[in-house]
Amino acid sequence: MTFDLASRLAARRAEHLYRQRPLLQTPQGPDVMVDGERLLAFSSNDYLGLANHPEVIAAMQQGAAKWGVGGGASHLVIGHVTPHHELEEALADFTGRPRALLFSTGYMANLAAVTALVGQGDTVLEDRLNHASLLDAGLLSGARFSRYLHNDAGSLGKRLDKAVGNTLVVTDGVFSMDGDLADLPAICAEARQRDAWVMVDDAHGFGPLGAAGGGVVEHFGLGIDEVPVLVGTLGKAFGTAGAFVAGSEALIETLIQFARPYIYTTSQPPAVACATLKSLELLRRENWRREHLNRLIARFRQGAAEIGLSLMDSPTPIQPILVGSSERALKLSAVLRERGLLVGAIRPPTVPAGSARLRVTFSAAHSEAQVERLLDILAECWNRLAEEPETDA
Numbered sequence: 001m002t003f004d005l006a007s008r009l010a011a012r013r014a015e016h017l018y019r020q021r022p023l024l025q026t027p028q029g030p031d032v033m034v035d036g037e038r039l040l041a042f043s044s045n046d047y048l049g050l051a052n053h054p055e056v057i058a059a060m061q062q063g064a065a066k067w068g069v070g071g072g073a074s075h076l077v078i079g080h081v082t083p084h085h086e087l088e089e090a091l092a093d094f095t096g097r098p099r100a101l102l103f104s105t106g107y108m109a110n111l112a113a114v115t116a117l118v119g120q121g122d123t124v125l126e127d128r129l130n131h132a133s134l135l136d137a138g139l140l141s142g143a144r145f146s147r148y149l150h151n152d153a154g155s156l157g158k159r160l161d162k163a164v165g166n167t168l169v170v171t172d173g174v175f176s177m178d179g180d181l182a183d184l185p186a187i188c189a190e191a192r193q194r195d196a197w198v199m200v201d202d203a204h205g206f207g208p209l210g211a212a213g214g215g216v217v218e219h220f221g222l223g224i225d226e227v228p229v230l231v232g233t234l235g236k237a238f239g240t241a242g243a244f245v246a247g248s249e250a251l252i253e254t255l256i257q258f259a260r261p262y263i264y265t266t267s268q269p270p271a272v273a274c275a276t277l278k279s280l281e282l283l284r285r286e287n288w289r290r291e292h293l294n295r296l297i298a299r300f301r302q303g304a305a306e307i308g309l310s311l312m313d314s315p316t317p318i319q320p321i322l323v324g325s326s327e328r329a330l331k332l333s334a335v336l337r338e339r340g341l342l343v344g345a346i347r348p349p350t351v352p353a354g355s356a357r358l359r360v361t362f363s364a365a366h367s368e369a370q371v372e373r374l375l376d377i378l379a380e381c382w383n384r385l386a387e388e389p390e391t392d393a
């Protein structure tokens with residue numbers, strides 16, 4: 001038999017890498033019902049707690065009543081509807097850039113931007129811990145593709161010395177599995193010396209980071225000259241769905257003309273754009289969400305240090321606890337679940353072998369009491385786990 005899927009799946013299981021999809025039976029939020037169990041979740045990317053905001057829900061309902069439920073066609077045919085256009089203008093204003101272009105998902109935005117900018121005879125250099133969509137985009141582009149050491153401007157510099165053609169340096173703004181920030185000042189300085197362009201995917205930075213929620217570029221005070229290609233996603237802190245690329249007039253026109261993942265797909269439902277316009281307004285208006293979130297993160301890091309948990313260098317809502325083997329990560333996640341907490345175990349190939357972790361994420365929808373509960377239960381379970389020997393690497 002050619003396709004021996006059963007053996008492939010069995011091998012996945014034997015390596016403790018088999019993935020299950022938890023079934024969420026309530027709306028997104030801290031208190032959820034998953035697979036029939038009531039749990040307190042620290043797993044979603046709804047960082048500002050906007051996914052269930054009544055004003056965002058109302059905006060989507062009104063949007064559906066006014067514009068229908070489907071995009072109807074691709075943007076270049078007849079699917080570019082007024083709410084999409086208004087959202088693009090609002091996102092350009094929010095990012096302080098001449099234009100923004102809306103996509104249905106972040107995955108597509110990344111594929112589109114990289115493949116439209118570089119191809120055969122060019123070079124794309126990526127942080128080795130970049131999101132899968134960026135790595136896939138690099139491979140798909142046909143450009144010479146190389147991964148530099150994580151957040152290491154020196155390693156990037158060596159590759160820039162050997163680069164040919166147009167050169168694009170691509171990095172996550174906030175690394176999705178580690179929660180740390182890209183060292184953008186150093187990366188941009190290297191790129192500038194060699195006339196390379198920098199593209200930042202700030203899927204996890206928009207909303208939580210920067211004084212006004214403008215993400216990692218705002219955090220470091222960088223503009224369009226340093227980071228000509230800026231990507232944000234809308235399914236995380238914005239609480240809705242989709243993504244955008246923000247940049248110059250010429251960049252956006254280039255994407256519209258040449259980016260196949262933009263051209264050959266149906267536009268997102270206009271009602272989703274209506275919802276995002278509202279969540280953008282809330283994100284800009286309600287600073288307390290970011291402030292509350294940052295207080296929760298600080299409290300967690302302090303409490304976790306007291307317990308002796310192995311945290312990463314992360315100032316963001318992504319607070320992974322390093323565990324080591326996949327088996328131990330799964331075990332800890334299961335023990336927490338028995339105690340009523342939902343925290344996902346992240347394993348290879350999503351993270352490097354031997355660095356399996358629990359990925360704790362915080363939202364402005366969490367309360368201080370919920371963070372205390374998490375810390376109490378972690379203290380108990382961590383000590384229990386520490387007494388058990390490791391059986392795999």
Ligand code: PMP
Pocket residue numbers: 104105106107108110131133172176201203204233234235242243
């Ligand atoms: N970039 C990063 C850094 C991400 O973490 C994700 C999603 N987890 C994406 C892009 C893809 O975005 P989307 O879910 O909108 O496809």
